[in-house]
Amino acid sequence: MSLQDLHGKDLLSLADLSATQLQALIQLVCDLKSGKTNLTCNKVLGLLFYKASTRTRVSFTVAMYQLGGQVIDLNPKVTQVGRGEPIEDTARVLDRYLDILAVRTFAQADLATFAQYAKIPVINALTDLAHPCQILADLQTMQEEFGSLSGLSLTYLGDGNNVAHSLLLGCALAGVNITVATPPGYEPLPKVVEQAQALAQNGAQIAVTNDAIAAVKGSNVVYTDVWASMGQEEEADSRIPRFEPYQANATLMAHADPKAIVLHCLPAHRGEEITAEVMEGSQARIWDQAENRMHAQKALMAVLLGLR
Ligand code: CP
Ligand code: NVA
Helix, strand or coil: CCHHHHCCCCECCHHHCCHHHHHHHHHHHHHHHHCCCCCCCCCEEEEEECCCCCHHHHHHHHHHHHHCCEEEECCCCCCHHHHCCCHHHHHHHHHHHCCEEEEECCCHHHHHHHHHHCCCCEEECCCCCCCHHHHHHHHHHHHHHHCCCCCCEEEEECCCCHHHHHHHHHHHHHCCEEEEECCCCCCCCHHHHHHHHHHCCCCCCEEEECCHHHHHCCCCEEEECCCCCCCCHHHHHHHHHHHHHHCECHHHHCCCCCCCEEEECCCCCECCCECHHHHCCCCECHHHHHHHHHHHHHHHHHHHCCCC
């Protein structure tokens, strides 16, 4: 399966890509970033975000502008979706105007309904289940750092959330060993872990543990995310004591490979899931990672729109 096979398709999960397609897409991200490849279009992207966003919103917008297209912000507060117009109806109408649609919402099922009723490509810009665009940029950031992905080891510390789920799938497809270390009761969904194990390439090991120190041992990439995601704000304070042993701090980093890098999808809570010292330290690649969201989504849109 080649990149051309993705023309007109949706990207609801990284499992929508084959290992070969993911590899080719990451290469396209690198080529667009370096200027080796230039692509243009005259297309219109819609952004329908039911949750807050800085990086995803701005990086999608700038990426489409750089491709030569236009962007419409379909803020639910000022469109009829916020007043309860059914997704099935909204999706069929947007399909007639737009060329491509990125949706950030809560339930994966709602995203799937958008994709079912809109014939144009629909992209998952984050759901409670998954954040594939983030992980596309993360893998490209890792490739940029280490030259290749297969055989690397990544440790994810914290909540078994949307980012953890997409990392499991993305690492599996890229042949990256992944260990997800969470407090008891906050593990990723078993169905996603099983899906990652089934997709694993080149013998990549997929592991889930409650032991943060063992998880970080020898790791090339240490990754963390907020302890309470959007929609879980009321649990934030009660989670802190349970999650403290999983903080990305200098003590835990001492167990990782000395050349390990630190990633965080942002936004971050310094002093909770990551210390200011680690975030601002020499191992952090967090700002490159944020920049790469733009290159990654440009490549993704180019492929789904058939520019490539
Ligand atoms: N990492 C990420 O998706 O950031 P935003 O919520 O700001 O889009
Ligand atoms: N897990 C976080 C990621 C934010 C980019 C959330 O869903 O809020």
